[in-house]
Amino acid sequence: MTDNNTNPGFDTLCLHGGHVTESNRAHLTPIYASSTYEFDSAEQAAAIFRGEEKGYIYGRWGNPTIAEAEERIAMLEAFGLKDANGEQLKLKAILHASGMAAISTAFMGNVKAGEKILTHQSLYGGTHEIIEKILPDFSIGAVIVDFHDLKAVEQALQTDKTIRMMHIETPANPTLQCVDLAELIALAKAHGVVVCVDNTFATPYLQQPFAFGADYVVHSTTKFLNGHGTAIGGILVGKDIARMSTALTKTHRLLGGNSNAFDAFLLVNGLRTLSVRMDRHCANAEKVAQFLHDHPAVGVVNYLGLADHPDHAIGMKQMKHPGAMLSFELKGGFDAGVKFMNSLKICLNAVSLGTCDTLISHPASTTHMGVAREQRLKFGITDGMIRMSVGIENVEDIIGDLEQAMR
Ligand SMILES: *Cc1c(COP(=O)(O)O)cnc(C)c1O
Secondary structure, three states: OOOOOOOOOHHHHHHHOOOOOOOOOOOOOOOOOOOEOOOOOHHHHHHHHHOOOOOOOEOOOOOHHHHHHHHHHHHHHHOOOEOOOOOEOOOEEEEEOOHHHHHHHHHHOOOOOOOEEEEOOOOOHHHHHHHHHHHHHHOOEEEEOOOOOHHHHHHHHHHOOOEEEEEEEOOEOOOOEOOOHHHHHHHHHHOOOEEEEEOOOOHHHHOOHHHHOOOEEEEEOOOOOOOOOOOOOEEEEEOOHHHHHHHHHHHHHHHOOEOOHHHHHHHHHHHOOHHHHHHHHHHHHHHHHHHHHHOOOEEEEEOOOOOOOOOHHHHHHHOOOOOOEEEEEEOOHHHHHHHHHHHOOOOEEOOOOOOOOOEEEOHHHOOOOOOOHHHHHHOOOOOOEEEEEOOOOOHHHHHHHHHHHHO
16 A cells, blocks of 8 residues: 555555565565564674664564554554644554464563553453453462442552553453443543553454553454454554563564464455455344344343443444344253254354354363353353354354244
8 A cells, every 4th residue: 555545544554554565566474484584684684683773584573464563553543543743643563373372472562570461351361360360370460340330440440559560351251241332431541551462352452442541452363354364363453662672572573372374364365355245244243143132032132232231331332333242031040951962053162252153062061061160150150151253154054043943
């Protein structure tokens, strides 16, 4: 994309954002399968090492295919946003081997021993575990508060001056809980606390946390950004370019959670259709949610687009659309859940989410099998709960499959 095209739309950025024409003028940025890069001279090598000249050095530090994915996602998260001077907001992104690697860099690069992360209960399982099981060994603590309770958040920030970072996930798994980005970020900022938002469920097409003042956004690119279920990946996006280029780049390079050219290529290719895929995902999810809502075998339907979802108002305030994730409760409980999963013909029984095809899982018999029942129920994960990532198939086929599996 040429520099004089200063205001491309979101769909155009999905296709062309961050593309650099390479020397053979390949239409798509190739898979640069190279672990190292040659220098023209000792002087040039020194200049690149000093950062005075642009150039690649070593695969863990950077790669042209990876760079395209990073730049494109940075542009999508910044789309239409202004910086403090009224200019187009600029962001820097670092691609990682997984969402967890990106989250690790965000935490380890911002919080030191003796400091704490302020977060909430409804987090991705891996994020919860790293906070509970890994960070305490490095003397990094956590304060866990219900982020719907802004008074409690403020009180935590006021009383504990070792809180260095706030980590927010909205919407969150599996009940689609949402918390108020504008209010939470304002509180964090008032106390000099940096804010990281996991934007995996929404994607920048539906929600842009930087619009509310977030410092960092993380994604598992494994999900909607890749969109085809072909690669694991994660991205850390930040608005303090200087810090992203120094402290966080250093943490990323030394923890070693770098991505690779092949996965980056798959991600770049997936990003090309992000907006059209999301439009269809969202349209289908609305119809599926309505079908489930009206079905006699179904109890609660957790879909943000339904007016009876407890966080409907918060979600709609900060998102362009309620998205493509939902969960619902089969009235028949655990056995109904197992029977339902075994009867599906089109929808796939698999964990993960955000792929073109519809993925359905039964947490009680799979992902949450090891969690004590009482604790699971406390998180809203009932015996008959089914989680669904609505795909882009013909919606009649998705609904038809659900209907026959519930019979
Ligand atoms: C999947 C997921 C992650 C972890 O990403 P990986 O790519 O599996 O490491 C983090 N946050 C959310 C919300 C996720 O859905």
